[in-house]
Amino acid sequence: MSEAVLKIENLSKSYTLGKRSVQALSGVNLKVNKGEFVAIMGPSGSGKTTLLNVLGCLDKPTSGRILLDEVDVAKLPETELYKIRRNKIGFVFQTFNLLPYLNAIENVELPMECTKKSKSERRRRASKLLEMVGLSGREGHRPQRLSAGEQQRVAIARALANDPAILLADEPTGNLDTKNKQELVKLLASLNLNQGTTIIIVTHDGQVASHTERMLLLKDGKIIKEKQGLHLAKKKLMCPHCGSRIQVSDTSCPSCKKRL
Amino acid sequence: MAIMISIPAGITANQASTQNLTQNLSNTITQTEASINQTLTQITCSLSSGFEGFGFNPGNFTPGQFGGGGNFNLGQFGGGGNVPGEFGGGAFSGGGTSAMNETLYSDISSIENVAAVVPSLQASEGTNQTVEMFGRSFTRLVPDYVIEGIPLNSSLVDNYPILPTNITDGRNLQGGDSGVVLLSENNSKFFDAGVGDTITILGKTFEVVGVHGSSGVSDRTTLYMNLSDAQVLTNNTGYITSLEVFASSSSVVTEVANAVSSLHPELSVVTAQQRLEQLQAMQTSYNTALQNAESTLNQTQTTAFEEIVVAVAATSLIVLFVMLYTVRERTKEIGTLKAIGFSNWTVMSQFMLEGVLLSLVAGVVGIAIASVAAPTLSSLLLPSVNPFGGSVRLGANAGASNPSAATIAINPQLMLLAFGAAALLGALGSLYPAWRASRTRPAEAMRYE
Numbered sequence: 001m002s003e004a005v006l007k008i009e010n011l012s013k014s015y016t017l018g019k020r021s022v023q024a025l026s027g028v029n030l031k032v033n034k035g036e037f038v039a040i041m042g043p044s045g046s047g048k049t050t051l052l053n054v055l056g057c058l059d060k061p062t063s064g065r066i067l068l069d070e071v072d073v074a075k076l077p078e079t080e081l082y083k084i085r086r087n088k089i090g091f092v093f094q095t096f097n098l099l100p101y102l103n104a105i106e107n108v109e110l111p112m113e114c115t116k117k118s119k120s121e122r123r124r125r126a127s128k129l130l131e132m133v134g135l136s137g138r139e140g141h142r143p144q145r146l147s148a149g150e151q152q153r154v155a156i157a158r159a160l161a162n163d164p165a166i167l168l169a170d171e172p173t174g175n176l177d178t179k180n181k182q183e184l185v186k187l188l189a190s191l192n193l194n195q196g197t198t199i200i201i202v203t204h205d206g207q208v209a210s211h212t213e214r215m216l217l218l219k220d221g222k223i224i225k226e227k228q229g230l231h232l233a234k235k236k237l238m239c240p241h242c243g244s245r246i247q248v249s250d251t252s253c254p255s256c257k258k259r260l
Numbered sequence: 261m262a263i264m265i266s267i268p269a270g271i272t273a274n275q276a277s278t279q280n281l282t283q284n285l286s287n288t289i290t291q292t293e294a295s296i297n298q299t300l301t302q303i304t305c306s307l308s309s310g311f312e313g314f315g316f317n318p319g320n321f322t323p324g325q326f327g328g329g330g331n332f333n334l335g336q337f338g339g340g341g342n343v344p345g346e347f348g349g350g351a352f353s354g355g356g357t358s359a360m361n362e363t364l365y366s367d368i369s370s371i372e373n374v375a376a377v378v379p380s381l382q383a384s385e386g387t388n389q390t391v392e393m394f395g396r397s398f399t400r401l402v403p404d405y406v407i408e409g410i411p412l413n414s415s416l417v418d419n420y421p422i423l424p425t426n427i428t429d430g431r432n433l434q435g436g437d438s439g440v441v442l443l444s445e446n447n448s449k450f451f452d453a454g455v456g457d458t459i460t461i462l463g464k465t466f467e468v469v470g471v472h473g474s475s476g477v478s479d480r481t482t483l484y485m486n487l488s489d490a491q492v493l494t495n496n497t498g499y500i501t502s503l504e505v506f507a508s509s510s511s512v513v514t515e516v517a518n519a520v521s522s523l524h525p526e527l528s529v530v531t532a533q534q535r536l537e538q539l540q541a542m543q544t545s546y547n548t549a550l551q552n553a554e555s556t557l558n559q560t561q562t563t564a565f566e567e568i569v570v571a572v573a574a575t576s577l578i579v580l581f582v583m584l585y586t587v588r589e590r591t592k593e594i595g596t597l598k599a600i601g602f603s604n605w606t607v608m609s610q611f612m613l614e615g616v617l618l619s620l621v622a623g624v625v626g627i628a629i630a631s632v633a634a635p636t637l638s639s640l641l642l643p644s645v646n647p648f649g650g651s652v653r654l655g656a657n658a659g660a661s662n663p664s665a666a667t668i669a670i671n672p673q674l675m676l677l678a679f680g681a682a683a684l685l686g687a688l689g690s691l692y693p694a695w696r697a698s699r700t701r702p703a704e705a706m707r708y709e
Contacts, residue, residue: 053702053703053706056599058595058598058599058701058702058703058706059701059702059703078604079603079604082598082601082602082603082604083601083603085598085599085600085601085702086600086601086602087601091599091600093596093599093706097592097593097595097596097599097706099593099596110597110600111600111601113602114601114602114603114606158600159600161600162601
């Protein structure tokens, strides 16, 4: 059994909206193993983003435990939380959130700014990460000179800068066209497959979700359904339709010709 | 920022000018005091001008007095011995001094407590001018220069203030000098002669040994020479126009003056007392002027302080609002920074730094503006120091009462100070916005568009 990198126990989150109290999450239990690729799905207002924010230490839960590498981050004060965010979590946003006045490589270097890494070390790692997300040669471009897909890839490189235990992506394909969407999903899948990065994405796009290993359906702040995704099959290198052997790069099964 | 720099510059200029003024006033007072001390023992004796002294009144027609009157026109009318014996002029001499026979007054030196008697002969040289007055025409002398003959005797010139003290060129007259003159600066121009030159006075040549500036004891148009030279030159051998009697101490001045008066009732005896009173009045007015200057400066400083407080408050508020706006505008960026692991402290210091940098840029711009507009700004914003209320001017010192544009200069210290103030205000103004930025909860910040 693989070790659990993230374990959520009975997590609840409520906040007041005007005079109304909104129960965004109620008693969520979840275990994510190291190297897993998980999608959280659900209609608007089901609590997807709230869950991701709480997992990413951007928000505090009302009750429950979040064990990240066996540390209960729900109990940590802000003076400790930023270290968790810096070192354990990589966050990817729907709107990319790159700093407009920094170029691609500087944006990637940003999370390493407060670490002990030397300037040259940071530069080297950032350039390696940009190469990994397929942006070699675009290091000096500012966000406004990059396409949406490229911007999101810079954001992913930035999220991976401090080699986090878990990569959280909130609707990472939400602002991308179909082609870029597929590219990005492929990128995330290959990161998971080749680098072993643990990834949790929030999406309402079924197609995107289907490329993950595990799909969780969230409704009214509760996980109501769990489903296997295509990604798992790729990991096991076995066609889910006919059971024959497949390659990671295959988009359709070489035997039964069905789409993977 | 420009205001913040200009005002201290203006104050500095005002302070400098007030200091200058204070310096001048205290110099004047010191001079005055010295002058007072010097002349305390001095009694000026001369024949009263006008009717009594000159025998117009037959009852007073005594030989002694008449002797003096014989050459009375010497000092006042048309130079030495123009029309000897002409009586009429004396009547119109109006407060002037007239010639007296030297030998008649030798008894003064034997009066008790008289330390010295210095006879002198004064003669004006110039051109006659006719003026209409009270329906009559009078002839009046417009002097070009005044000859003052002083006995150049070491024991007198060395111990008593009978010669000018401020020699601006060459040397002063000294005991035993003859055939030489000490010119005033005006004389020097009139004769177009300087030290070492030879000038001709009434047909006789004299060598110029020195030039004196005008002061309390000397006149601007007076040239000094040996008494005997002057007497010969003006054809007044044996005659003088006044006697300076020096009492042995200031406490006996009145007694000595009374003694002189009783011995020679025809003499007009003026003690230093009158002069003292004048000088004291002058001193009082200078003191008042000083106080005025001080109070004006205080007022200026109060105004400047108020203006600086307003400027500082305005600057801080501007920085505060700009930074609050910036923080609001960049909420999402702040959220992002926090989401990728920036600590509160890092975020706060980044925004503080931004505020400070912003203010420093403003500081540079302000200094640039101030270096051009400081004189205008400070004269617009500050009352100027003028202890004499505008119309009253203190001779050469008058220039010091208003700082001119040239005196308002921005010095490097002031610039550095302004720069420091800018940084401080930047930090102060951005403190709260930066703190707010650092407290932003990332999840909320992310929702913000």
